[in-house]
Amino acid sequence: MRTDSSALVLPPGVHRLWLGKRRLFFLALAAVTVLCFFALDLKFGDLIVPPAYLKNTKEFFSAAFSPALNYQDAAAAATSEHILTRAASGALTMIRVAAGALALALPTGLALAYLSSRSWWENSSLPKNRRILLTFVSSAARTLATFLRSVHELLWAILFLASLGLTELTGTIAIAIPFAGTFAKVFGEMFDEQDLSTANYLEEVGASPLAAFTAGIFPRAFPDLLSYTFYRFECALRSSAVIGFFGVESLGLYIRQSTENLYFNETWTYLYTLIALLVLFEIWNVRIRAHLLSVSGR
Amino acid sequence: MSHAPSASFAKRHGMTSSKDSAPAFALHEVTVDFQSTRALNNVSLEISSGEHVALIGPSGSGKTTLLRTLNGSQSLTSGEVYVNGQALTGLASKDLRNIRRSIGWIPQSLGLVPNLRVAQNLMLGSSGRASLWDLLRKLTFPSRADQLSALEHLDRVGVGEKLFERTSSLSGGQQQRVAIARTLFQNPTSILADEPVSAVDPARAVDLVKLLTELATENGVSLVMSIHNLELARRFFPRLIGLRSGKVIVDSRPDDLSQAEADSLFSLTKAEILSGE
Numbered sequence: 164m165r166t167d168s169s170a171l172v173l174p175p176g177v178h179r180l181w182l183g184k185r186r187l188f189f190l191a192l193a194a195v196t197v198l199c200f201f202a203l204d205l206k207f208g209d210l211i212v213p214p215a216y217l218k219n220t221k222e223f224f225s226a227a228f229s230p231a232l233n234y235q236d237a238a239a240a241a242t243s244e245h246i247l248t249r250a251a252s253g254a255l256t257m258i259r260v261a262a263g264a265l266a267l268a269l270p271t272g273l274a275l276a277y278l279s280s281r282s283w284w285e286n287s288s289l290p291k292n293r294r295i296l297l298t299f300v301s302s303a304a305r306t307l308a309t310f311l312r313s314v315h316e317l318l319w320a321i322l323f324l325a326s327l328g329l330t331e332l333t334g335t336i337a338i339a340i341p342f343a344g345t346f347a348k349v350f351g352e353m354f355d356e357q358d359l360s361t362a363n364y365l366e367e368v369g370a371s372p373l374a375a376f377t378a379g380i381f382p383r384a385f386p387d388l389l390s391y392t393f394y395r396f397e398c399a400l401r402s403s404a405v406i407g408f409f410g411v412e413s414l415g416l417y418i419r420q421s422t423e424n425l426y427f428n429e430t431w432t433y434l435y436t437l438i439a440l441l442v443l444f445e446i447w448n449v450r451i452r453a454h455l456l457s458v459s460g461r
Numbered sequence: 462m463s464h465a466p467s468a469s470f471a472k473r474h475g476m477t478s479s480k481d482s483a484p485a486f487a488l489h490e491v492t493v494d495f496q497s498t499r500a501l502n503n504v505s506l507e508i509s510s511g512e513h514v515a516l517i518g519p520s521g522s523g524k525t526t527l528l529r530t531l532n533g534s535q536s537l538t539s540g541e542v543y544v545n546g547q548a549l550t551g552l553a554s555k556d557l558r559n560i561r562r563s564i565g566w567i568p569q570s571l572g573l574v575p576n577l578r579v580a581q582n583l584m585l586g587s588s589g590r591a592s593l594w595d596l597l598r599k600l601t602f603p604s605r606a607d608q609l610s611a612l613e614h615l616d617r618v619g620v621g622e623k624l625f626e627r628t629s630s631l632s633g634g635q636q637q638r639v640a641i642a643r644t645l646f647q648n649p650t651s652i653l654a655d656e657p658v659s660a661v662d663p664a665r666a667v668d669l670v671k672l673l674t675e676l677a678t679e680n681g682v683s684l685v686m687s688i689h690n691l692e693l694a695r696r697f698f699p700r701l702i703g704l705r706s707g708k709v710i711v712d713s714r715p716d717d718l719s720q721a722e723a724d725s726l727f728s729l730t731k732a733e734i735l736s737g738e
Contacts, residue, residue, distance in 0.1 A: 289554060361585070364572030367534055368647055369562035369589025370596075378588055378596055382574045382581075 219425070226427035230435055235426040246429065250436040253407075253414035257440070260331050260406070260413065261399035264338035269392060271339075272346020278304035279347060280354035283362060283376035304347065312344025320406045334406040334413070338399050349391055350384075357383045386455040393448045400444065404437055483546025485510045485651050485683040486531045491540030493526055493707075500526040502707040504540070508683055510650075513674055515694035516687040517711075518704035518726055524687035525569075527704065528653045531685060532564045533557045545650070562589035565649035565682070567673075569656040571640040575629035579620070579639055582628050583611040586646035614642040618672060634665045641673055651683040659689060666690065670697050691723055 212220055234246055243249065279301050284294070320337035327333045354376075362379030366372065370379075407415020414437050421429035486508040493501040500523050508514055508531075516524045529535035530542055533549040534557075542549045544560050552560070565586075573582050577600075584599040584607065591599060599607055608624070615621045618638040623631060628639065637657060644652055654673065658666035670688070674697045677684035688694050694701055695715040703711030703718075703726045711722050 360568065360570040360572040361574050364566060364568055365585060365588045367529075367532060367561060367566040367568070368564070368586065369558040369560070371558065371593070374588050374591075374593050374596055377593060378585055378600060379572075379574070382577050382600075386576060 222425070223427045223430070227431050229428055230431040231426070231428035232432070235429055236424070246432055249417065250414065250433055253412070253417050253433065254436050254440050256331060256411075256413040257400055257403040257407070257415075257437075260334040260338065260403040260411070261396060263331070263335040264342060264399050264403070265392070265396055267335070267339035268342035268346055268395075271343040272308075272350055273388075275304045275308050275343065275347030276350030276354060277376070279308060279351040280376075280380075282355045282357065282359060283380055284372045286359070286363070289372060305351070308344045308347035308351070310344070312341045312348065314341060316341050316402050317405065317409075320409050320411075324409060329410040329412070331411060331413075334403055334411040337406060338402050342395060342399060346392075346395065350388060353384045353387050353391070354380055390452050390455055393451060397441065397444055397448060400441060483543065484508055485512070485545060486685070487543040487546075488527075488530065489541040489543070491530060491542060492538045493523075493530060493535060494538045499707050501530065504707070504709055506702065506709060506712065508685060510545075511681050511683055512700065513677060513684045513698050514686070514700045514702055515698035516685065516702050516704060517689075517691055517694050520689075522704040523707040524704055525655050526707075528655050528685065528687055531653055532561050532566065534561070558589065562647075563650045565644035565647050565652035567640050567644055567652065567654040567657045569659060571636055571657075573628050573636055573639060573643075575627075577628055578625050579615065579623045579628055579631070580608060580611045580625055582639055583614065583643050583646045586643040589647070611642075611646060614645045615639070617645065617676065618642045634661055634669070637661060637665075637669055638672070641669070641676065645676060645680070649682060651685070652677055654684070654686040656687050656689065658693070663690075666693060667696075674698070691727070 231246055234243065244252075281297075281301050284297050289297070316338045319340050320333060323333045323337050327336070357380045359380070361383065362375040365375040365379045403411075403413060404415040404418075407413035407417070408419045410416060414433050417433045418430055418437070421427070421433065484507045486506075488504050488506050491501055491504045492499065502523075504523075504527065516527060518524055526535055530537065531544070533542060533544065533552070537550070544564070547560065549557065549560065574585070580603065581600050584596070584603060587599065588596050603611070612621055612624050615624055615638075618641050620631070620635050620638045620642070623635060623639070628636065631639065640657070652673075657673070658669050661669065670686070670693050673686070674684065686698070695718070699714060701711060701713060701715055701718055702709055703722065705726055711718060711726060713722075
């Protein structure tokens with residue numbers, strides 16, 4: 164059965180196994196990145212802090228060892244609530260904004276993900292006109308999801324500040340819009356990447372494509388969806404802090420105000436509150452993810 | 462739209478035109494092409510109600526395509542398929558789904574959802590008959606009657622104690638049994654099984670095929686199973702249909718299958734080996 168090696172001829176075509184079109188493209192991309200770095204005219208010397216700023220930097224980091232338990236401004240101490248109460252209230256506002264944003268973004272993202280996902284109907288025996296309609300709906304949902312997430316929450320916040328003012332609602336909506344787009348994209352991809360064996364089985368026994376999706380794809384994707392949702396809640400918490408910098412009453416605003424007034428001990432009180440909040444949430448998140456992984460992997 | 466098989470076909474295959482006495486499945490000159498590959502080549506056969514049939518043949522011989530043709534999920538290039546006397550050609554997808562509801566399906570991959578409880582996987586068997594709302598209710602808040610029914614079917618296949626276990630925690634053999642129980646939960650009139658024992662060890666394969674044929678007999682349902690193991694097929698099935706390159710080359714009782722016929726089924730040509738068939 165073995166052929167004489169002298170009679171073997173390589174098939175025609177290109178045989179550069181190490182440098183195909185795809186690798187060339189990525190090499191070009193890497194070259195553009197390097198060129199961009201030089202085009203920015205970055206100087207490592209700029210990283211050296213001028214002496215005037217060095218004093219503030221030193222004060223800022225020194226304050227980390229003695230966070231304020233009272234306001235540094237005597238007038239504020241006399242008139243305002245206790246600084247720890249204020250920090251806790253700011254943290255609660257962040258949680259409220261993040262939870263509100265997720266309450267809007269999650270169902271919207273889930274609905275868009277379902278509409279943009281193609282796996283549940285692409286291989287089914289639907290009539291041609293229904294397929295054309297679903298292809299259109301899927302493309303429209305993907306376009307809408309791209310539009311929603313193409314504008315950052317900070318830009319949405321600036322836009323909404325003008326119309327809604329400095330309220331928690333501004334922060335909530337500003338975060339919800341791009342998060343809905345991100346949920347739509349990631350959830351849609353999660354749906355499309357699921358093993359279709361259950362959905363195929365369900366169609367074989369007479370279930371509609373919608374039932375096959377709901378009972379065959381969604382339950383398989385559920386642990387991933389839940390895990391990602393928790394991660395996005397953590398992102399929403401961080402975003403709500405950043406949006407506070409624009410004036411929405413929360414930890415972010417307090418951090419900005421105390422920094423601007425050079426009350427660095429107060430800044431660290433708020434920063435520690437923020438860090439504690441995120442660490443506590445991360446511990447909860449890790450526990451839930453570990454539980455989900457053990458459940459799905461058992 | 463309801464049709465009996467054509468008169469000539471009925472005469473040739475000993476069928477009557479009455480729907481009540483119609484065979485469970487009938488194929489009339491069915492051809493299925495996948496681009497340049499002919500998966501089924503002018504296949505005509507009939508499977509009576511309650512009959513047990515083993516489809517045998519090497520990988521790529523057309524067994525899975527034939528099974529998918531029997532429940533109407535495979536588009537035909539030409540020919541006609543009848544299920545309980547009803548022609549499938551031209552049926553709307555909703556009507557086809559109605560027919561599939563009474564045909565159980567055990568895929569090679571089993572199609573179980575690993576992160577659901579065993580009881581929930583059994584509920585999926587009723588997905589064809591239930592509305593979406595009912596299906597969601599069964600998956601989340603199954604009634605006591607549904608739970609008892611699931612337990613009864615699991616008990617019949619020997620894994621009753623696993624009712625509320627997570628499916629991923631079950632062994633491969635137990636999952637095979639859950640897939641069989643799920644099919645019984647569907648309450649089908651026929652069962653199509655696509656290589657259900659290809660991934661289990663020989664001893665377990667014997668147990669599972671025995672269980673499936675016994676349950677099919679108890680329930681009076683037709684059973685069509687594709688299987689690689691000729692000895693298993695001979696031992697448990699009264700009729701063997703052998704496929705090779707999309708053609709039926711053997712259709713006989715196990716005792717009538719000659720060694721030459723068996724050899725012709727499973728010996729591969731050099732071209733078939735190289736093409737991966």
